[in-house]
Amino acid sequence: MWTFFQNQILGMKWLNILVGKILLAFGLDTDGRVGGTLQFFVYDIIKIILLLCSLIFVISYIQSYFPPERTKKILSHVKGIPANILAALLGTVTPFCSCSSIPLFIGFTGAGLPLGVTFSFLISSPMVDLGSLVLLMSIFGIKVAVLYVLLGLVIAVVGGTVIEKLHMENQVEEFIRNAKSIDVPQEELTKRDRVRYSFDKVLETLKKVFPYIVVGVGIGAIIHNWIPEDLVIKFLGNGNPFGVIIATIAGTPMYADIFGCIPIAEALLLKGARLGVVLSFMMGVTTLSLPSMIMLKKAIKPKLLGVFISICVLGIIVVGYFFNLVEYLLI
Numbered sequence: 001m002w003t004f005f006q007n008q009i010l011g012m013k014w015l016n017i018l019v020g021k022i023l024l025a026f027g028l029d030t031d032g033r034v035g036g037t038l039q040f041f042v043y044d045i046i047k048i049i050l051l052l053c054s055l056i057f058v059i060s061y062i063q064s065y066f067p068p069e070r071t072k073k074i075l076s077h078v079k080g081i082p083a084n085i086l087a088a089l090l091g092t093v094t095p096f097c098s099c100s101s102i103p104l105f106i107g108f109t110g111a112g113l114p115l116g117v118t119f120s121f122l123i124s125s126p127m128v129d130l131g132s133l134v135l136l137m138s139i140f141g142i143k144v145a146v147l148y149v150l151l152g153l154v155i156a157v158v159g160g161t162v163i164e165k166l167h168m169e170n171q172v173e174e175f176i177r178n179a180k181s182i183d184v185p186q187e188e189l190t191k192r193d194r195v196r197y198s199f200d201k202v203l204e205t206l207k208k209v210f211p212y213i214v215v216g217v218g219i220g221a222i223i224h225n226w227i228p229e230d231l232v233i234k235f236l237g238n239g240n241p242f243g244v245i246i247a248t249i250a251g252t253p254m255y256a257d258i259f260g261c262i263p264i265a266e267a268l269l270l271k272g273a274r275l276g277v278v279l280s281f282m283m284g285v286t287t288l289s290l291p292s293m294i295m296l297k298k299a300i301k302p303k304l305l306g307v308f309i310s311i312c313v314l315g316i317i318v319v320g321y322f323f324n325l326v327e328y329l330l331i
Contacts, residue, residue: 002142010138012047019043033225040221044263048213051135052259053202059130060201063093064194068104072111075121081161084120088156091124092149101125102295109299110176116164120156123312126286128152135259139266140275143330144323148279151322155315162311163304171304209259216260220267229271236273243277244320248313251284261285275327280320287312 007013019042020030028035066074071090078086091101105122109115128149136145169177189197223232236243251261265278288309297305323330 006137006141010051010134012043012050012138015047016043019046036225037221040224040267041217044217044220044266045213047138048135048217048259048263049206049210051138052209052213053206055130055134056202056205057198059093060198061194062130063201064189064197066090066093068107071104072108072113075108075113075117079114081157083114083117084157084160084164085153087117087121087160088124088128088153091121091156092129092153102292102299105296106176106299109172114164115169115172116160116162118160119163119308120160122308123159123287124153124156126292127156127283132286135262139262140269141331144275144279147323147330151319152283155312155319159308159311159315163307166307168304168307171301173299173301176299212260213263217263220263223264223267224270227271232268232271232273236268236277238274243274244280244317244324247273247277247281248284248316248320251281252288252290252313274324275331276320276323276325279323280316283316283319284313287316 016039020039023030023035023039028038030036030039074090075083075087101122104125105118108118108121133145133149136148233239236247240246261282265282268278268281269275293305293309296308
């Protein structure tokens with residue numbers, strides 16, 4: 001039953017077969033480069049959009065119970081490492097990309113929450129949202145997906161704890177530290193309001209991420225059908241011990257979310273890249289994109305920004321090598 005659920009419900013293998021048959025009916029050979037590229041592109045676009053809309057609806061419904069003011073109040077009642085853990089967990093039901101998470105991070109910091117707690121939230125929010133769990137399950141299986149999320153949460157908790165211990169509150173820009181928190185009464189939503197909110201979030205997020213999905217699937221299709229397997233193995237496979245580091249650094253300047261990264265990761269894995277390499281690439285893209293770092297620089301000073309980036313890069317690299325080490329047990 002689980003194999004059927006993973007392959008046919010999450011992985012939508014039936015859709016891949018259907019797309020292949022339609023392309024064959026139009027005279028395209030799906031074993032060739034052009035036909036194979038089109039099959040990968042059409043299948044992945046439809047699959048990701050269907051999963052995306054379903055996931056965003058469910059996650060947004062859950063998120064409707066945790067508006068910023070309520071989240072702030074929840075976090076303000078917990079101290080120490082439990083607060084970091086709670087912040088990391090709450091980050092899994094918030095926006096899907098780092099640029100969307102930064103305004104919330106700024107709001108929490110300005111409201112007086114401990115700096116380490118807000119950084120645990122900032123790391124986990126784009127890296128390990130609930131959407132990543134389901135999408136990773138659809139491609140890599142449940143063991144990889146669960147372990148990816150757990151290790152992402154570990155990075156978030158450890159990173160926030162380290163920043164807290166360094167007492168770098170003076171590295172937050174003054175306009176944020178001096179901001180006054182205003183408690184706004186929270187209107188209790190009805191079930192109909194929550195459903196409407198969730199539908200609106202589906203449309204809003206789909207409009208925002210659709211271009212990145214198209215680009216990500218397009219890159220994945222090219223990698224899958226046009227890039228020689230030997231080349232991928234040479235740089236990202238068993239033959240290169242620095243593959244994890246290369247993938248992490250290569251992913252950092254990009255801007256995408258988990259939905260745009262997964263098709264690229266899937267194509268690289270099928271071409272012979274190591275599991276840890278493709279997951280490090282995904283973490284680097286979603287957590288440390290250049291646009292989000294530019295936004296974050298407006299809120300914190302270079303020293304704290306450097307510590308944040310160093311912690312994330314080190315954590316991602318360690319996780320990547322760990323996945324390489326246990327790859328044979330997972331797939």
